[in-house]
Amino acid sequence: MSSTAQTADTTVTIVDGRVVTPDGVIDGRVEIGGDRITAVGDSDAETDTVIDANGQLVLPGLVDIHGDDIESHLYPRSGARMDTEMALAAADRANVAAGITTKFHAISFELDESADRSPELAATLTDAITDATDLLVDHRLHARCEVTQKRCVEAVIDVIDNDNTDLVSVMSHVPGKGQFRDIEAFRQYYENANDRTAAEAEEMIDERGSMSMATLRERVDRVVDRAHEAGVVTASHDDENPREVEQLADSGVDIAEYPITLETAQRATEIGMTTAMGAPNLVRGESQWGNLSTAAGIDAGVIDTLVADYHPPSLLAGVFVDTEEPLHERVKRATANPADAVGLSDRGRIKAGKRADLIVVDPDPTPTVTAAVVAGQPVYHADTTIEVSR
Incomplete structure (x- = not known):
């Protein structure tokens, strides 16, 4: 690091x-x-x-435990790959200018070539992050594991075993579930945002939609167990209902990222999970997908941590959004709370x-x-x- x-x-x-x-x-x-x-x-x-x-x-310097903005430095246009070290250096400068002094790069271990994602590219970024010694801020790895793809599960297990990550999250981008509860939203996202043909989007729906929940749970348990054996904090992604966060908590997951509904966030809080929501959601005033707004979660007292997600400047801007709380309490969501959530109580x-x-x-x-x-x-x-x- x-x-x-x-x-x-x-x-x-x-x-x-x-x-x-x-x-x-x-x-x-x-x-x-x-x-x-x-x-x-x-x-x-x-x-x-x-x-x-x-x-x-x-x-205090901001602590971002989920930021995938390095992807835009690595691929400023789809298919236009830049040098890895150049991308990391650019992300370094952009993050310090945004006030982020501890950065967890949320690297997606997902096989999605049209979105410029693959487990091999994730491994390349992992090596660059862990080997860097001359950057301005403290860079760390948040390995995001797409559990619908066995190859990606194996790649994340390797990263854990090599002691290269400080945070692991499990995600399952399945049509009809979580962020993509509306199958049409899944189709439009993977067809339009990632420049796929309609046939390719339908193929993804068929492939991921046929995955059994038992298989997904087995893979989640395997990744979480291996992470905890290595002393690594774990998170889930886009939990859609209280029952799901209960199951994930039973599996040992520590952090609920982007809960889909207020009831889900409330349940995560009740059972002792840290809840994290996107700062861009708070700054924009709404979820991009029509899910829980960060402001509503804060108003209900169930949001512990803000993350930069895809836009580092929003993390600082989010601190200054008026939530009818004192400034020092708002600051904690971007500093002390995320630091504590990942075991870095020395900062924030x-x-x-x-x-x-x-x-x-x-x-x-x-x-x-x-x-x-x-x-x-x-x-x-x-x-x-x-x-x-x-």
């Missing part, structure tokens, strides 16, 4: 900021020693580097002793990252009103 290099005795201070702590917003400064926060609030210690926030907000909050991942944000007219610190190292500066002195 990649991370920025940091000299142990380097010190940094962010001054004149409105600091969003776990308990509220305070005026003051944040001091950093090495890769850790050493003090929050009032202090006059001298440091090697001073970042003047000029009255802007200082937030501005508190002494925690990892020094911090962003300076100008909230108006649209939330914009003006500076970023990752593991104690200033890595991004994009505003002339923000002064960095050494």
Whole structure:
């Protein structure tokens, strides 16, 4: 996994900021020693580097546990493949500019050539992510396993066994189920969005629609069991009803991503699963597929975590959508809560002793990252009103 290099005795201070702590917003400064926060609030210690926030907000770096935006860097047009390292570097810069300092790339282990997806390509991306050492943010792998395809199940098992992933999710894109409860929606998505012929879309409906639920459950159990044996957190995708999340929880799944209905999200919360919803859904005000809106889930108190999904800027923008909650509570959905959900309790909050991942944000007219610190190292500066002195 990649991370920025940091000299142990380097010190940094962010001054004149409105600091969003776990308990509220305070005026003051944040001091950093090495890769850790050493003090929050009032202090006059001298440091090697001073970042003047000029009255802007200082937030914990965002933690995105599900972002598939690297696909658009790898294939800016369908069939137009770019160099893998170039795509990863571009995603790195785009994410830090969006305030994301810990990135779980949701790599789809799915055989779908017309959508530029295959288990072999997923393995190539896995190697690039795990081998990278010179990127700005902390990059990690979220392996998404299409359980309707045995070949993809085997590929994800290999990734788990090779200790290359920190999060595994199980998904089954089946016509008439989950995201595609309407078979016509499945047909239109795979025919139009992925440039298939009508005959090819019908072939997918026949192939995936004939898969028995017993086979799907056996594959889910196998992947989840292997992940937990390796100490890897697991998630499900597009759960459509309370009974389904109950079965997944019984299998050991930890996180319910994108529950289809409010009742499903409520049940996931009741049985102790973390619930994650897309920030683009919140920013846009609706689900692309007519499913549960993130705002409705938040209003009902059943959404723990926001994820960037396909659009990194929405994760920060989602924090500033008015949900009638204090800012520090909204911030937790994109920082502390996702960090805790995947076992990274060392980050996601501005508190002494925690990892020094911090962003300076100008909230108006649209939330914009003006500076970023990752593991104690200033890595991004994009505003002339923000002064960095050494």
